[in-house]
Amino acid sequence: MANSSDRRPILLDFEKPLAELETRIIQIRELAEENEVDVSDQIHLLEERAVQLRQEIFSSLTPLQQLQVARHPRRPSTLDYVQAISDDWMELHGDRGGHDDPAMVGGVARIDGRPVVIVGQQKGRDTKDNVYRNFGMASPSGYRKAMRLMEHASQFDMPIITFIDTAGAFPGLVGEQEGQGEAIAYNLREMFRLEVPIICTVIGEGGSGGALGIGVGDRLMMFEHSVYTVISPEGCASILWRDAAKAPQAAEALKITAQDLKTLGILDEILPEPIGGAHSDPLKTAETLKAAIVRHLAELDQLTSEQRCDLRYQKFRSFGVFIEAGMMPAR
Amino acid sequence: MSLFDWFANRRKSGSPVSEGQEREIADGLWTKCESCSALTYTKDLRSNQMVCLECNHHMRVTSEQRIQQMIDADTWVAIDEGLRPTDPLKFRDRKAYSDRLRDAQEKTHLSDAVQTGIGQIEGAPIALGVMDFRFMGGSMGSVVGEKLTRLIERGTQQRLPVVIVCASGGARMQEGMLSLMQMAKVSGALQRHRSNRLLYIPVLTHPTAGGVTASFAMLGDIILAEPKATIAFAGRRVVEQTLREKLPDDFQTSEYLLTHGFIDAIVPRTQLKKTLAQLVRLHQPTLRQTPKGTQIPGIKTLTTVPE
16 A cells, blocks of 8 residues: 555644544544444434534634645645646746746746746646745846746736745855846736736635736636745744744734735735645636636726736835825925 | 942943944043944044044945035935834834834934935036944835935936935835835836836945845946945855854945945945045046047037037
């Protein structure tokens, strides 16, 4: 049974009570079968309790637990969604500057009959894949590849769909050498210029500037259990609390959950996940995503490209909370 | 009293040196250079724009001093001074954000980490933003983002070049995602300024990092930096932890960025005003000069040469 271990669910700490309950149900069932006793009533009760427990756990996750779900190794990735929502897909490669960053993927696809360009960070499925994908942390060439593909979309009048899933831009030697800051900054500015519709969705982890580097659009959506943060709670804790162990407090204070960001007015829509998280039913999750993309595209089609660019500007223009005192009478 | 106690007392009685302030000795008459330890008469140092006369070390200057150094006398008009930060997330780490803000405001007499305004530089009007590292490490929250955006928008409306002197640790964590979004907001304003063919020059000073590097610091049509400034995306410690090895000494300095093609020039502070004025003049299309007598009949030139 060497293979079965690969398919075993990966459990997060807070799922343990649930897992224990489920194991007990299996044990009781086996025991009953061996002894030929009818325990279906009890099992039914326990199963109901398990569903209820799952619901309870997932409806009251702390921000740090949300982060764990967002980083779950089985959580659907960019390429999983591409496969599930597109009828036609060809991955395109390279930044045309000498690199092809596997942490940033993209290509042309058809969604609901409509050609689009999809761009997103790609995390690995296992350790080996993660090393290849650099754990979804893109280098400057990744952001340049993304921009090149978005320019392609603009050239052929195709909407841009981005999937955000990264702990952040890669903080390494090459990143600094090749201008991580410049690459992200360039995307931030140019994404305001592109005239095609842009829909951005945080599918897992939205880590700071590395997420924002493909995150300027007409719509920003987040999956229910995904997070989007200015700095990782661990990093924030070690700087402000001088203690990385204070990450739970930092996660709380930073307001990183989809619900928090909806309240702050940054988010357009929260996409619901199946109880148990996106990884418990990837296909159903993908359906939700596809429906939302198609719906938003239809809305954005009603506008001229000029109106879209204007509204995109106004959308980001409105972010920020401050007090304006002592205003000059005539400005 | 033991010798040790004597030293301990002496240390205690010495004037307290707080972070970000000039190390002033004997009532500020003399200033010690942080780099070469040379003692310089403070008046001389100030007239040399806080650049050490011995070793050329560029000491930190306040936004106030910076404006004085760069802008022609009596031409500075500050804008949006009434914008004040608030605490939208009710953020509290070891200290409440609202307390940190109040402390920084008391210390700097500024409302937040940037001053913006319109002023002249050798007679040419520019829209200028100057970040102040003393205010919470020059970090960018809603106010910094809003003031810079308004400055750039005004530059676009009035067709002025924009100059931003950067000095910042990056996005302000205490305002969470609102801070991150300022990166996009300011970049969007720069896109509009740029599409009107207007000039934008960021000046990178020590230190420029994180979300500021990954937005307006790197978006200049021309990018200048002060000598030996630290300019980084990820902090040096973070990179070292990722790599588990020591980095070269000049890593993430102005000089390193110049070698790698990310900035145009390293300009000593004492030359900064002159250089900026020169660049602004070079990019004014309406001042295209036509030599006298070379005007081709029937062709109207856009401009006339002053007699």
